Amino acid sequence: MxxxxxxxxxxxxxxxxxxxxxRLIEAPNxxxxxxSLIVNGDGRMFRVPLKTPELVAIDTGHATKCNNxxxxxxxxxxxxxxxxTDTGQSCIWVLPITGGAPRRITANVPSWWHGWSPDGRxxxxxxxxxxxxxxxxxxxxxxxxxxxxxxxxxxxGPDYTPDGAWIWFNSDRGGSMDLWRVPAAGGAPERMTDxxxxxxxxxxxxxxxxVLYLSYEPGTEGHPRDRNVELRLLDAADGSVRTxxxxxxxxxxxxxxxxxxxxxxxxxxxxxxxxx
Numbered sequence: 001m002x003x004x005x006x007x008x009x010x011x012x013x014x015x016x017x018x019x020x021x022x023r024l025i026e027a028p029n030x031x032x033x034x035x036s037l038i039v040n041g042d043g044r045m046f047r048v049p050l051k052t053p054e055l056v057a058i059d060t061g062h063a064t065k066c067n068n069x070x071x072x073x074x075x076x077x078x079x080x081x082x083x084x085t086d087t088g089q090s091c092i093w094v095l096p097i098t099g100g101a102p103r104r105i106t107a108n109v110p111s112w113w114h115g116w117s118p119d120g121r122x123x124x125x126x127x128x129x130x131x132x133x134x135x136x137x138x139x140x141x142x143x144x145x146x147x148x149x150x151x152x153x154x155x156x157g158p159d160y161t162p163d164g165a166w167i168w169f170n171s172d173r174g175g176s177m178d179l180w181r182v183p184a185a186g187g188a189p190e191r192m193t194d195x196x197x198x199x200x201x202x203x204x205x206x207x208x209x210x211v212l213y214l215s216y217e218p219g220t221e222g223h224p225r226d227r228n229v230e231l232r233l234l235d236a237a238d239g240s241v242r243t244x245x246x247x248x249x250x251x252x253x254x255x256x257x258x259x260x261x262x263x264x265x266x267x268x269x270x271x272x273x274x275x276x
Contacts (some may be wrong), residue, residue: 002010003252005037005048008231008245012263015245018267019053026252027068028267030260031097032076036266037267045081059099062086068255069112072097074120080105082113082125092125094140098273108145114256115159115167117184124148124158124167124184135169135182149182149189156223157201159257160184161208168192168202168211179213179234193234193241201254202234206263210235214254215243225251226271248273 001020004250005028008015018037030046035160037048038058043065045058060066069082069090079097080166082090089110093102108127117126120140127136127145134150135158149155151173158169161181168181174191177198184187193199200223205212211234216227227250230243247253247270257265 002167028254061101118164161204
């Protein structure tokens with residue numbers, strides 16, 4: 001099987017395999033009612049009911065080139081997708097969680113969604129503007145893009161803390177790919193990891209006590225698929241890090257918010273070595 005959708009239990013360290021499929025699926029989101037996971041594959045979106053796991057297609061209207069940057073509104077009513085059907089580059093859209101015609105949010109492209117503010121009013125995302133990567137926010141209703149931080153190098157994976165005060169992200173702005181955080185209203189970024197690993201996609205836990213992230217082996221370029229990686233947990237209070245799980249994964253494993261609402265579990269995808 002090419003892809004295996006899994007759930008990790010924080011309390012016990014156990015892993016439950018939910019669904020194995022020969023398809024390439026990526027980036028699970030957990031619905032607020034805990035009944036389903038949302039994944040993407042082959043440019044489309046799917047719901048996976050946990051009671052009867054299978055890939056149930058979600059109608060995304062004309063948007064049929066969805067990538068792995070997608071998520072769910074805090075109230076569970078809306079799905080946000082990043083899709084390139086219209087523009088040829090990633091663009092952010094919102095549609096009903098049950099499916100339907102998407103509404104365009106970002107006028108500027110490329111834009112890759114990564115986080116939804118806890119109050120449901122604002123999205124945060126990666127944009128490339130005039131050849132430079134940076135982090136941005138935008139109002140779901142007003143569509144006004146706000147610059148948060150940019151500069152030399154790469155910026156990715158912005159995700160809000162549960163109080164909405166901070167946006168965590170990964171960047172090589174300091175010379176290596178590490179985790180950072182920046183005030184959600186804008187301000188000076190703070191470096192949160194500084195080791196020899198290549199660290200991507202930080203996701204603050206629902207209670208704010210820790211941050212889950214994907215860690216590649218030293219020397220890895222970018223965030224490739226099909227690599228030996230680790231899922232790590234950073235303690236938000238003292239900065240200590242522990243490895244939860246080593247696996248074969250990478251791109252697609254935890255690109256977007258993947259915590260269960262109560263923070264007791266998270267979802268991820270592992271891949272079969274030698275898969276195509």
